[in-house]
Amino acid sequence: MPLVTISEVADKAFDYIVIGAGPAGLAAAARLSEDHTVSVALLEAGEPNLSDPNILLSAQFGKTFNDPKYDWAFPIVPQKNALNLAPGWNRGKGLGGTSAMNLMAYSRPPKDDIDAFGKLGNEGWNWDDYLKYSKLSECFHPAAPEHAALYPHTYKIEHHGTSGPLFVSTPHHVHTIDLLFKETCEAKGLRIIEDPYGGDISGMWLSSATMDPKTWTQSSAATTFYEPNARRQNFSVLCEAYVSRILFPDTINNEDITATGVEFIHGGKTHTVNVRKEVVLSAGTIKSPHILELSGIGQPELLNSLGIPVKVELAGVGENMQEHSLANFTLEMNDDHDTFDKLRDEKFAEEQLKLHDKGKGMYRTGITSFAYFSLQTAAPDAAKSIIDAVAADVEKKRANAPSGLKAQWDMQLEALRNEVVPDLELVVVPSYTSASSPYETGKSYLTMELVAQHPFSRGQIHAKSANPLDHPIIDPNVFDFDFDLDSMVHLMQYVRSFKEVEPWKSAVSRELDPLPNQTHEQLREYIKKTHVPCWHAMGTCSMMPRNHQGVVDAKLKVYGTTNLRIADLSIVPLNIAAHPQATAYVIGEKVADFITGKSRV
């Protein structure tokens, strides 16, 4: 059914109600509505934003940032371990959720990271199962001949789905810089990965992107799971429907409670929609715990203090939040490369736009070069003492930590000692981002993004008040463990050592940010001052046993309820070494099977 109006939803009843149209929510809703005998309503707070060139056209990264039409732009609390700075959190609003504002990199985590979910007490969660579900969504396209001629693309077709609805293809890329990075990584002794989508990502590889290879436009959850199914009569999608809470009966006894419907705000008025079978909460890592708390599910002390009647006591709601922090390392290059910077020239950009209409030009460009490796690779001499230091820190913090967190930290320490599991990431962004030096026309720049993958620090997201329109209080608590900062400094020193080898040595003209020859201490300050979130927060409704401070069980059912599930990145209990959209799609695919009780893999 095309987008519906309020009169088709308010006071009506549906078999399933899904809250939030991100990759997980839309995948779940679309899969459930494949059964024509059931009715599915999806409520999304944002606008449809369909066919919007600000979203669809690639290589204009950041175009939708901080614009309230597309972005929640959540504020966070000042970070005490990072100079009290508070870099805001972008999150997508509208059909497609954050997949409609993301940078399109498509990556899967390493096998160990997914197997870790199972080890935390979640039966049925393991790499083999993850890969099968991931392939269900994927429609993989190898590199076009014009790209394959310039760069040695490799892939293993057995790692890919070829008949799913999500286009995954090799975008146009800055092959001169991708080759430079590849050869430098080889010179540094890193492995070159033939295909990183089979659970082994340790080394350098070229990424695919969620991009339609026919139109060279962004494949978001909206183009993947909404548009092709928009005519289904049993699939009702209402936009600008801001969910304020999930409804339960007023009187409760000691039994698990059953959601009767959902309350939402549309056009300034509060409405209700009733549910016959199940509610799926897919409002993302920030808003899902918020909606749970507004509905009376969470920590009783907090809910009482806000005047929200307690329906289910669940200590883990809004806790265990883990975000990747990112720091930039900007370089000026000697030679001319086709970097995004060229699009700063309006005339050139206009020409490229015309070319895009013909399936050509720079507006097809994606971010493609990645490398993942262990701490031991980046800092062979210091790794042991760094790991001993974080182990000692964990020991100090254990006394006050819940049991689930202790189990996570133990697993993280084990993974850190295992040189096969990647801890650190480099992303090559062919663009200028320096804050300390002015941009010079005609020059080519490159930014290495540095990201630590498995932070030990844990943050929180909690309701600020009982008013659903108030943003929740977000405290990522970055660098609470010194390890999270220190490992990034070692990563930066490792990247700096690239200049000791060819071809990097001859290709880079100078380091802009941070300035050259800075000490370890100066780099710490640089990272504290300039770090930004990598937009990968997870864990606020963690899937773990209830007595380990879990919020959902292995079938994503919220503890203490009979018919409320959560399907989005908030359920991931331990952060993964990956950009997470592929995982959000997997969660949406899986929840549909949990609900129907029929496995499609």
Ligand SMILES: Cc1cc2nc3c(=O)[nH]c(=O)nc-3n(C[C@H](O)[C@H](O)[C@H](O)COP(=O)(O)OP(=O)(O)OC[C@H]3O[C@@H](n4cnc5c(N)ncnc54)[C@H](O)[C@@H]3O)c2cc1C
């Ligand atoms: C700027 C940016 C760049 C990124 N780049 C990449 C990348 O290149 N590759 C990658 O893999 N990942 C990337 N990510 C991350 C990835 O896009 C997200 O992790 C993923 O979309 C999360 O999916 P989700 O379904 O959990 O939640 P979301 O995609 O966040 O979806 C949640 C949806 O719920 C809606 N919602 C929230 N509250 C309410 C409410 N009260 N009522 C109704 N609806 C509500 C939201 O509007 C949204 O549509 C990026 C993220 C950002 C912010």
